[in-house]
Amino acid sequence: MFTLNRIGILLVLSFFFSSGSSFGQQALPYARSIIDTLSAPGMHGRGYVADGHVKAAQFIAGEFGKLKLQSFGNGYFQEFPISVNTFPEEVTLKAGDRVLEPGQDFLVSPCSQSISGRYELMPLSAAAIKDPQVLLTQLQEARNRVLLIDKTGFSHAPKEDKQRLEDVLAFLRGFKNNPAVAVIVLTDEKLTWHVAQQPCERPQLIVNKAAAPDSFRFVELEIQSKFIPRLTTQNVVGLLAGKNPGKGLVVYSAHYDHLGRLGRNTFFPGANDNASGVAMLLSLAKHFAQPQHKPEYDMLFIAFGAEEAGLLGSRYFVQNPLVPLENIHFMLNLDITGTGEEGIKVVNGSVYKEHFELLQSLNREKELLRQVSPRGEACNSDHCPFYEQGVPSFFIYTLGGIQAYHDIYDRSETLPLTEFEDLHRLLIEFTKKLELIY
Template sequence: MKKIFFVFGFLIFANSLFSQDAKLINKNALMKTVTLLSSTEFGGRLAGSEGFDKAAKYMASEYAKLKLKPAGDEGGFFQYFHTEYNDIVGPCKLNLMNGWEISNEYLIGKHFSVRGFSGSGDVKANVVFCGYGISQPENDYDDYQNVDVKGKIVMIFKQLPSWKLKEKDWNSSLRYRSEIAYNHGAAAVLFVSKPNDKNPQKPIGSVMDGEGKQIETLPQLQIDISVANDILAKNNIKLKYLQTKIDSTKKPSSIATATIANVEVKAKYEKEKKTENIIAILEGSDPILTNEYIVVSAHLDHIGTHANEVMYPGANDDASGSAAVLELARAFCSQKEKPKRSIIFMLYACEETGLLGAKFFAEHPVVPLQNINSQINMDCIAFGDSIQIGNGKSVPELWKMVEDIDASNDKLSVKDTWNGGGADGTPLHEKGIPMAYFVTKDSYGHLHLP
């Protein structure tokens, strides 16, 4: 909780309204909001879902109680736009087979997860390991060159190689690599983390698949490394060995396994689904400076619920930031002396699908862009042992201000920073608007887990 208080302290100080006062911030109210937003009532808050819309209405009602000015469409708090939407309705399963009998049965949310833009299907076929799932003959690299994957289940690394060929980046999203597999005849795709990486990723819920064609008949899962090794067991080989061989030679090492798997996913895809950013304004008290704006933002969306049994609550990512935005609004509204500049309290949709809500706002601002003088973005601020202030190399003056404030308080920030924006702050940063991005260090240990 101290980490969130540090964020509050900075914002309060930066606006020169009042000294840091713990009474302004109600930690019980903060936790109540985080707990509520991450509850089953909102179903994981996938943008476009009934649960997200319910969460958006709740936050808008809290804005209304504070008598904040609605800054969305048609005099309301919502700024509407459309997004791709894929509801993983289930059933979803992954089994290894011995003839018609199940030899290994795996649990969704533990041994595997469903990719956010998975297609539907029920596939029983041999598994073929295809390395990184890259097919670039022009660069003398093709994981599909010496294997037949027609009608098969393809297993590939989720992450791209850490090395390059001909000094070229791979630039190959998960969605694009799924399309490559499909174009080679694959009936399903299993993504798995690279076992030789420092902290191999567990199967997570995610809708960050990148741009590309939606293949509605191609089931796609992320599996645990242990499951991949079960698949390779009949070939007497381990995933670590295959990664080592590929990375050391920079050549494909694809193999057809002797294992038959059964993959089933049922999903409902919509090309365009209506969703919304939630926007409110506290107008500044100075007759001139009121036309200048500071954006205080977080994202409200998360991953949703899969197969009606695995919910991704998103307490840290980013119910924590959303709760902080609301509590800051309450703190500022409770003061007799209002800030001289206006504050936009922003809750974005579709961060998880690629900052789409933030990008939409940057292209369709509710106030002139030239009147927005800074943005404070908060994402994953509840878990971890210290605070990072991102984008500090792009805005060193703002970063130093944060460091100075922290030095005289709880000393929670670390020196690590970067340039080029960060999370939902990036689109406005790319428009030339200074931004500080608050995130706890090592906050991703439980990222996108049920």
């Protein structure tokens, strides 16, 4: 009898420990597998070359299907059109006799058009940056040449001079009658890429000065861009019915798109931005889809497309909502959740103070994250279009750890997921408390 009681106690304890581990230890292997998959070369940076965005969306929809989330038709997809400039083919730069590596040594401005050939360089003086008349004069001498601008000379310049430099660079990209064929900018800053919806008039290349020769008079360029004026991409949307269906929603969101490819051989993995957020989204969906964790209210899980192109997926959803926006009790947007050594930052934390204080108190009670820090309004992720329509929302991102961002080094193998488990548990606890508020 003693043996049976002891076995019974062990079984009960194992049940509780296994249930608790779903907060963390069971979440982490699944999350890592999601990040590995989404940031793998076969996803092509989840951009618009080789259908990377479609492959990623199909994978997420497959995970929604495994969890038996309800779709709104079209296989969890909400399609919408965008325009985008891409680089599917050759992207090469030879400075003097040195061949530079895309992503590592140089980037091409995402709005750049195609260019091919060998060109003489023409340095643009600091005086031309500061004086519009001098700039126009020097431009007349730049016909069929590549302008060279050394940005490192402005490292310690006054703020207004730095802004003037950025204004000149924008002018040179967009000036239709620019006599120069392209612009090369030497920099000692981190190389950070983006997505462009439209092409600009002149190609612009940003080159790591340390990678370039000390002096060179000629460059050989082979940049093949492809502008797509109308491309169909998609949000991925799944609904988990709660115990009280139709009486309001809690929304979790994360964008799945990233920067794609820069030529045939260079891609941007986007492990932290934002495969990590998608991994958190799916981990939460997996938790709440279990019968023992069924939420009181409906939960909507949205993986947004085209965030990097300007929050296009979330804006389309708000303009074409699949659920009434007024039915959303609260939205939590997850964008960059792969570190956490310094805790988390909560955009709109100083706006929705009651909700933020709840999040903080839960963190203190459970002793999870180092800090939960508030931030004010910021239209810097997919919560913004919802917030602008009056939907209460937080945007949460982790702090500390690796600095890889919008570059080729944002890889799964170097992403620590330091506080992923604790953030996962905090969000679960917060969601449960939200149900009591509403």
